[in-house]
Amino acid sequence: xxxxxxxxxxxxxASELAQKGQEAxxxxxxxxxxxxxSKNRALEALARALIDxxxxxxxxxxxxxxxxxxxxxxxxxxxxxxxDDKSLTAMAADVRTxxxxxDPVGETIDMRILPNGLQVGKRRIPLGVLGVIYESRPNxxxxxxxxxxKSGNAVVMRGGxxxxxxxxxxxxxxxxxxxxxxxxxxxxxxxxxxxxxxVLEMLRARAYFDLIIPRGxxxxxxFAIENATVPVVTGGIGVVHxxxxxxxxxxxxxxxxxxxxxxxxxxxxxxxxxxxxxxIVPQLLPLLGATLKKSGVRLHVDDTAMDTLAGYPDLEPxxxxxxxxxxxxxxxxxxxxxxxxxxxxxxxxxxSGHSEAILTENxxxxxxxxxxxDAAAVFVNASTRFNDGAQFGLGAEVAISTQRLHARGPMGxxxxxxxxxxxxxEGHVRP
Amino acid sequence: xxxxxxxxxxxxxASELAQKGQEAxxxxxxxxxxxxxSKNRALEALARALIDxxxxxxxxxxxxxxxxxxxxxxxxxxxxxxxDDKSLTAMAADVRTxxxxxDPVGETIDMRILPNGLQVGKRRIPLGVLGVIYESRPNxxxxxxxxxxKSGNAVVMRGGxxxxxxxxxxxxxxxxxxxxxxxxxxxxxxxxxxxxxxVLEMLRARAYFDLIIPRGxxxxxxFAIENATVPVVTGGIGVVHxxxxxxxxxxxxxxxxxxxxxxxxxxxxxxxxxxxxxxIVPQLLPLLGATLKKSGVRLHVDDTAMDTLAGYPDLEPxxxxxxxxxxxxxxxxxxxxxxxxxxxxxxxxxxSGHSEAILTENxxxxxxxxxxxDAAAVFVNASTRFNDGAQFGLGAEVAISTQRLHARGPMGxxxxxxxxxxxxxEGHVRP
Numbered sequence: 001x002x003x004x005x006x007x008x009x010x011x012x013x014a015s016e017l018a019q020k021g022q023e024a025x026x027x028x029x030x031x032x033x034x035x036x037x038s039k040n041r042a043l044e045a046l047a048r049a050l051i052d053x054x055x056x057x058x059x060x061x062x063x064x065x066x067x068x069x070x071x072x073x074x075x076x077x078x079x080x081x082x083x084d085d086k087s088l089t090a091m092a093a094d095v096r097t098x099x100x101x102x103d104p105v106g107e108t109i110d111m112r113i114l115p116n117g118l119q120v121g122k123r124r125i126p127l128g129v130l131g132v133i134y135e136s137r138p139n140x141x142x143x144x145x146x147x148x149x150k151s152g153n154a155v156v157m158r159g160g161x162x163x164x165x166x167x168x169x170x171x172x173x174x175x176x177x178x179x180x181x182x183x184x185x186x187x188x189x190x191x192x193x194x195x196x197x198x199v200l201e202m203l204r205a206r207a208y209f210d211l212i213i214p215r216g217x218x219x220x221x222x223f224a225i226e227n228a229t230v231p232v233v234t235g236g237i238g239v240v241h242x243x244x245x246x247x248x249x250x251x252x253x254x255x256x257x258x259x260x261x262x263x264x265x266x267x268x269x270x271x272x273x274x275x276x277x278x279x280i281v282p283q284l285l286p287l288l289g290a291t292l293k294k295s296g297v298r299l300h301v302d303d304t305a306m307d308t309l310a311g312y313p314d315l316e317p318x319x320x321x322x323x324x325x326x327x328x329x330x331x332x333x334x335x336x337x338x339x340x341x342x343x344x345x346x347x348x349x350x351x352s353g354h355s356e357a358i359l360t361e362n363x364x365x366x367x368x369x370x371x372x373x374d375a376a377a378v379f380v381n382a383s384t385r386f387n388d389g390a391q392f393g394l395g396a397e398v399a400i401s402t403q404r405l406h407a408r409g410p411m412g413x414x415x416x417x418x419x420x421x422x423x424x425x426e427g428h429v430r431p
Numbered sequence: 432x433x434x435x436x437x438x439x440x441x442x443x444x445a446s447e448l449a450q451k452g453q454e455a456x457x458x459x460x461x462x463x464x465x466x467x468x469s470k471n472r473a474l475e476a477l478a479r480a481l482i483d484x485x486x487x488x489x490x491x492x493x494x495x496x497x498x499x500x501x502x503x504x505x506x507x508x509x510x511x512x513x514x515d516d517k518s519l520t521a522m523a524a525d526v527r528t529x530x531x532x533x534d535p536v537g538e539t540i541d542m543r544i545l546p547n548g549l550q551v552g553k554r555r556i557p558l559g560v561l562g563v564i565y566e567s568r569p570n571x572x573x574x575x576x577x578x579x580x581k582s583g584n585a586v587v588m589r590g591g592x593x594x595x596x597x598x599x600x601x602x603x604x605x606x607x608x609x610x611x612x613x614x615x616x617x618x619x620x621x622x623x624x625x626x627x628x629x630v631l632e633m634l635r636a637r638a639y640f641d642l643i644i645p646r647g648x649x650x651x652x653x654f655a656i657e658n659a660t661v662p663v664v665t666g667g668i669g670v671v672h673x674x675x676x677x678x679x680x681x682x683x684x685x686x687x688x689x690x691x692x693x694x695x696x697x698x699x700x701x702x703x704x705x706x707x708x709x710x711i712v713p714q715l716l717p718l719l720g721a722t723l724k725k726s727g728v729r730l731h732v733d734d735t736a737m738d739t740l741a742g743y744p745d746l747e748p749x750x751x752x753x754x755x756x757x758x759x760x761x762x763x764x765x766x767x768x769x770x771x772x773x774x775x776x777x778x779x780x781x782x783s784g785h786s787e788a789i790l791t792e793n794x795x796x797x798x799x800x801x802x803x804x805d806a807a808a809v810f811v812n813a814s815t816r817f818n819d820g821a822q823f824g825l826g827a828e829v830a831i832s833t834q835r836l837h838a839r840g841p842m843g844x845x846x847x848x849x850x851x852x853x854x855x856x857e858g859h860v861r862p
Contacts, residue, residue: 029779033802112824118813120823125805127835206656210835225637225660231836252858259860348460370853371464374556382549382856391861392551392852393543404558404641404849405662406837418835421823422801425813427683429690430822 016193017156017201021208023186024129024154030184031152032126036103039149042181043099046146047092049177054088060169061138068162076266080137083166091139094396098146101395104414105152108422119424124417126152128210131202131230132398133158135216138166145174145188147398151416156208158191158198168192203228211416213399233411235376235401238268238354239326240384243275243343243369245360250283252381253359254291259383260357262295266328268400269355269377269387273323273333275343281308281336292332301334309334324350340365344372351375353402355384376402376409447624448587448632452639454617455560455585461615462583463557467534470580473612474530477577478523480604485519491600492569499593507697511568514597522573525827529577532826535845536583539853550855555848557583559641562633562661563829564589566647569597576605576619578829582847587639589622589629599623634659642847644830664842666807666833669699669785670757671815674774674800676791677708681715683812684790685722690814691788693726697759699831700786700808700818704754704764706774712739712767728761735767755781771796775803782806784833786815807833807840 050057061083068078104124111121130153134140141159148155159167171190179185191198203212203224212232214224221234242260244253260271276284285308292299293313300318301309309315322333323346337343347356357379358369366380377387387409389397394412401407407415481488492514499509535555542552561584565571572590579586590598602621610616622629634643634655643663645655652665673691675684691702707715716739723730724744731749732740740746753764754777768774778787788810789800797811808818818840820828825843832838838846 032805114824118817123801128805229656231662231834233836249858256858256860263861366855370554374463374559375851377852377854379854380856382854382859383861385861386549386854386856386859387852393545403662405664408849409852418839420806421808421818421840423808423810423813423817424797425811425817427680427687428813428817429687430694430814430816 015201016191017198017205017208020156020186020189020191021129021205024156024189025208027184027186028126028128028154031149031154031187032105032128034152034183036105038182039103039152040099042149042178042183043095043146045181046142046174046177047095047099049173050088050092050095050142053173054085057083057088057166057169057173060165063165064138064163067165071162073162077136077162081163081166083138087139091142094139095142095146098150098396101150101413103150103152104417109419116428117426118428121422122419123422124414124419127416127418128153129208130155130416131158131205131209131212132156133199133202133212133214133216133220133224135160135220136162138163138170140215141167141170141190142174143396144398145171145178147396147413147416149178149183149187151413153416154187154189156189156191156202158202161194164194199223200227203230203232206230215399231406233399233401233406234403235268235354235399237326237352237402238270238272238387238400239324239350239352240269240272240355240357241275241347241351242271242273242357242359242384243337243340243347244277244280244284245340245343245358245362245365246277246279247362247365248277248280248284248359249361249381250280250287253284254288256359256381256383257288258291258295258297260385261292261297261332262330263383263385265330267385268326268328269384270328271332271384272325272327273335273346273350275335275337275346276305277340277343278304278336278338281305285309296330298329298331299334300331302336304336305334326352340368344369347373347375354400355379355387357382357384376400446632447622448629448636448639451587451617451620451622452560452636455587455620456639458615458617459557459559459585462580462585462618463536463559465583465614467536469613470534470583471530473580473609473614474526474577476608476612477573477605478526478530480608481519481523481526481573484604485516488514488519488597488600488604491596494596495569495594498596502593504593508567508593512594512597514569518570522570525570526573526577529581529827532581532844534581534583535848540850547859548857549859552853553850554853555845555850558847558849559584560639561586561847562589562636562640562643563587564630564633564643564645564647564651564655566591566651567593569594569601571646572598572601572621573605574827575829576602576609578827578844578847580609580614580618582844584847585618585620587620587622587633589633592625595625630654631658634661634663637661646830662837664830664832664834664838666699666785666831668757668783668833669701669703669818669831670755670781670783671700671703671786671788672706672778672782673702673704673788673790673815674706674768674771674778675708675711675715676771676774676789676793676796677710678793678796679708679711679715679790680792680812681711681718684715685719687790687812687814688719689722689726689728691816692723692728692763693761694814694816696761698816699757700815701759702763702815703756703758704766704777704781706766706768706777707736708771708774709735709767709769712736716740723763726761728763730763730765732765733767736765740765757783771799775800778804778806785831786810786818788813788815807831 389410
């Protein structure tokens with residue numbers, strides 16, 4: 001509804017997007033003040049339906065899996081596609097978790113009476129219509145639909161072609177459960193068009209969308225930034241550092257570094273580069289090497305570390321490009337730094353503003369790191385894997401933002417809202 | 432610093448922008464944690480210098496004014512250009528006002544201890560480097576420099592060519608006062624290049640800018656939306672409605688409507704279209720006509736209103752394009768509506784999401800209007816002219832946003848900040 005004067009950028013066409021966008025706009029107008037009970041009732045119905053109709057979902061998923069095998073998808077990608085009894089049970093539990101989260105819509109903040117008697121405050125409202133562009137995992141279809149509904153937003157989703165049958169089956173169930181529970185039709189839509197051109201069309205459809213969230217790799221994010229006229233929240237690219245300060249507690253540091261690297265190497269908050277203060281190298285590296293060896297971590301190390309780690313089974317000299325690189329694998333770059341400032345400078349130059357940690361027992365260095373390092377999340381003596389909506393207590397997340405505007409870090413329900421100023425007078429005029 | 436991986440979008444060039452952008456980036460790194468006293472000291476020095484060096488500023492301004500006369504600029508534009516004793520005294524006072532505002536940087540919000548003992552919260556930090564593109568008024572140069580400094584941001588400004596000498600004189604004084612008071616060089620820069628291509632270069636320079644604020648007309652905003660890869664906050668286009676409900680208090684309504692229209696007709700929060708409930712037409716319109724006639728308001732009215740207002744000196748039948756039009760003048764569109772829902776529908780279809788008001792004594796209609804009308808500011812029984820940072824108690828504003836992300840309505844110091852998550856552990860690992 002905003003910026004109507006700019007609608008001419010995307011003239012409505014008789015396309016699938018135009019139809020779904022218009023329906024979403026219409027739905028958003030009533031979704032914005034649907035009460036929490038109604039939203040939760042629809043979510044509860046969906047949680048039940050995901051179990052009751054699992055045979056149908058699994059059958060649709062089988063078509064995608066066969067297609068994936070035939071197309072030669074890798075094991076990792078195929079694993080992310082699978083829907084089975086276990087994953088559907090987990091999905092139903094996630095839907096109930098969203099139902100239990102508190103509803104951010106309607107909260108009134110900063111309300112006060114000005115000296116002239118005017119009451120002024122802000123009321124939290126949904127963003128409006130979301131567009132979400134995502135890749136293989138079909139559970140995203142259900143996650144996004146639930147977070148959008150609970151935050152009062154309509155959503156038009158565009159999933160990956162590998163999961164097209166699974167996504168359609170899930171979207172049909174979502175739509176049925178929502179509609180029969182009083183949610184306006186058009187509140188949740190799935191684009192059928194699998195043409196790449198549809199992505200560009202979405203990114204420029206200011207008439208229909210208030211926010212586009214691209215969930216995928218760097219190529220998708222770059223494409224969105226280059227081409228979008230709709231505001232976009234990007235993220236997901238994490239070049240993550242841990243700096244081990246001279247005063248770090250070795251017994252805490254080793255399991256923490258291991259956890260940051262191996263607990264889920266494919267995640268954006270997994271450790272990429274370890275920076276080690278020169279003075280702690282002799283105490284840290286041999287013990288760390290012994291631990292990471294058991295986990296099968298491949299090390300890419302600078303000259304100094306190379307000497308200390310001699311004998312590590314999977315060791316390579318670091319190439320310049322290994323710093324500032326997001327591994328998404330069991331690889332780890334290691335660099336020895338001369339002092340605290342050199343660590344800050346390295347992070348300033350190579351970080352992507354996602355997750356950065358210091359391990360230290362020194363109070364002033366902890367404070368300086370928190371102050372001077374600029375990232376979505378800055379950690380002292382904690383694993384970078386905690387940069388996550390559920391871990392931070394937001395309940396669920398729609399994405400992790402590495403941009404600075406609107407939301408930074410995990411985006412939960414509240415980050416899918418905006419506000420309007422409300423002003424209550426008694427005939428007030430401006431002098 | 433953010434999204435380093437996307438820097439390739441704008442390869443650094445040996446241009447003025449590249450140089451100023453790099454200097455601003457470097458300055459931003461220390462500006463981010465400069466203490467409040469240092470910032471206020473520089474602002475105080477600037478307030479004094481604007482008075483001490485007024486002869487130089489006025490001399491530079493004379494060159495712009497002569498140029499403007501020669502180029503045939505209209506009286507209104509020339510009036511906005513003028514710097515004199517009075518406007519410089521006001522400017523110095525505004526600088527001191529910014530010094531007195533509380534510093535948003537460093538505030539820690541939502542800090543809590545999670546069940547696992549991890550301390551998690553958000554710390555408010557500057558956005559980084561701002562780009563501001565503005566048109567004629569030279570006082571914007573000083574306003575923006577002060578708001579950027581107080582919020583810990585570096586800024587690269589690009590003013591209009593009509594005010595080039597005035598802007599350069601002001602920027603030189605700002606830079607001198609800031610630099611001699613310990614603010615890093617590069618914190619405030621003014622683009623010398625007056626080429627239109629420099630605007631496009633700024634809008635796409637993700638390596639240097641975290642936010643671009645275009646301050647100008649609809650054409651500039653549209654150009655920014657179409658071309659920016661840097662996040663942009665747009666606003667300033669206000670198609671503003673007042674709906675006079677059946678139960679409105681006529682004695683309050685008439686001065687309020689007049690105030691919304693004539694207190695500053697060129698402002699974006701000035702009234703454009705008056706919607707009147709059919710049942711109150713006989714009581715309201717004749718009295719309102721008598722008042723607006725004295726102010727010289729030109730009315731563009733629908734058929735029903737035409738009959739009631741017969742005899743009004745400056746009356747025309749409304750054309751379809753008069754609704755949804757931002758007048759920025761002493762013109763006003765008037766439409767009679769059958770009921771409350773028709774008013775909501777009109778605002779939904781024609782509003783730009785800027786400022787919308789209802790005049791009513793009916794409790795339920797006031798509540799429904801607040802709930803269902805979606806705009807940056809929604810008013811009950813108050814003039815739309817209050818949609819302003821100073822009027823809302825924010826102290827000063829850098830712009831009024833009509834977009835939904837990040838900030839909506841008046842943007843003050845806090846809206847020039849973002850946050851980082853800070854996480855304090857004791858060796859915590861993720862299970």
